[in-house]
Amino acid sequence: AQSVTQPDIHITVSEGASLELRCNYSYGATPYLFWYVQSPGQGLQLLLKYFSGDTLVQGIKGFEAEFKRSQSSFNLRKPSVHWSDAAEYFCAVVGNNNDMRFGAGTRLTVKP
Amino acid sequence: EPEVTQTPSHQVTQMGQEVILRCVPISNHLYFYWYRQILGQKVEFLVSFYNNEISEKSEIFDDQFSVERPDGSNFTLKIRSTKLEDSAMYFCASSEFGRNTEAFFGQGTRLTVV
Numbered sequence: 001a002q003s004v005t006q007p008d009i010h011i012t013v014s015e016g017a018s019l020e021l022r023c024n025y026s027y028g029a030t031p032y033l034f035w036y037v038q039s040p041g042q043g044l045q046l047l048l049k050y051f052s053g054d055t056l057v058q059g060i061k062g063f064e065a066e067f068k069r070s071q072s073s074f075n076l077r078k079p080s081v082h083w084s085d086a087a088e089y090f091c092a093v094v095g096n097n098n099d100m101r102f103g104a105g106t107r108l109t110v111k112p
Numbered sequence: 113e114p115e116v117t118q119t120p121s122h123q124v125t126q127m128g129q130e131v132i133l134r135c136v137p138i139s140n141h142l143y144f145y146w147y148r149q150i151l152g153q154k155v156e157f158l159v160s161f162y163n164n165e166i167s168e169k170s171e172i173f174d175d176q177f178s179v180e181r182p183d184g185s186n187f188t189l190k191i192r193s194t195k196l197e198d199s200a201m202y203f204c205a206s207s208e209f210g211r212n213t214e215a216f217f218g219q220g221t222r223l224t225v226v
Contacts, residue, residue, distance in 0.1 A: 034214065036217075042219065043203060043217045043218055043219040043220050044155070044203065044205075044217040045217075046214050046215075046216075049214055090154070090155060099145070099157045099160050099168040099170070100145070100147075100157060100205075100215055101157055102147075102154050102155040102156070102157070103154065104153075104154040105154050105155070
C-alpha cells in the first residue's frame with residue numbers, strides 16, 4: 001500500500017535561513033507527488049507537484065522539491081525562509097488509484 | 113479563479129444527530145474527494161467519487177458515512193449518527209482528471225460534535 005512519511009514533526013528555522021523538509025514515500029512504481037501548505041485555520045494550498053520529467057520542480061513562493069527515485073524521497077526546499085512561511089507542510093502521494101494520501105505533516109516555525 | 117466552496121464553515125451538532133456537509137467542486141472537474149483532519153493530526157483520506165459512484169474509500173469511511181452528488185454542482189458528505197470522535201475539519205477537493213492532476217481543496221468545514 002502506498003504511504004508517505006514525514007520524519008520531522010516540527011522544525012524551527014531562523015528567518016533568512018535555508019529550509020529542507022523531508023518526505024519519503026513507499027510505492028511500487030513512481031507515484032505522483034505533491035507538497036501542500038496549510039496556514040492556521042486555512043485549507044490546503046498546492047506548492048508544487050511532480051509527475052514525470054525533470055526531477056527538480058519549482059513551485060510557488062520560492063519553494064522547490066527534488067524527486068530522488070533511489071531514495072524514494074521528495075524533499076521540499078527553500079533557500080531563504082520568510083516569517084510568512086510559518087505553516088504546516090504536507091507531502092502527498094497519489095498511486096494507481098485516485099486517492100491522495102498525506103504524510104503526517106511538518107510544522108514550520110520561523111524565528112525572527 | 114475557480115475554487116472549491118464548502119458550507120457551512122462551522123457546524124455544531126449533538127451526538128447521534130445526522131449532519132450533511134456540502135461542497136461545490138470546480139465546475140469542469142470530474143473527480144471529487146473528502147478528507148478529514150482531526151485537530152493537530154494529519155489530513156486523512158475518506159473517499160473519492162467519480163462518474164456518480166465511489167471509486168475508492170478508506171477504512172475510516174464506514175457505514176455511517178455516505179456521499180452523494182444530488183445535482184450537477186453539489187457534492188455532499190453525510191454522517192448518519194455523529195460521534196464525538198467525528199469532530200474534525202472536513203475538506204472537500206476536486207480534480208479535473210484524477211490522479212495526474214492536482215486536487216484543489218476547499219477551506220473546510222469544522223464539525224464539532226457535543
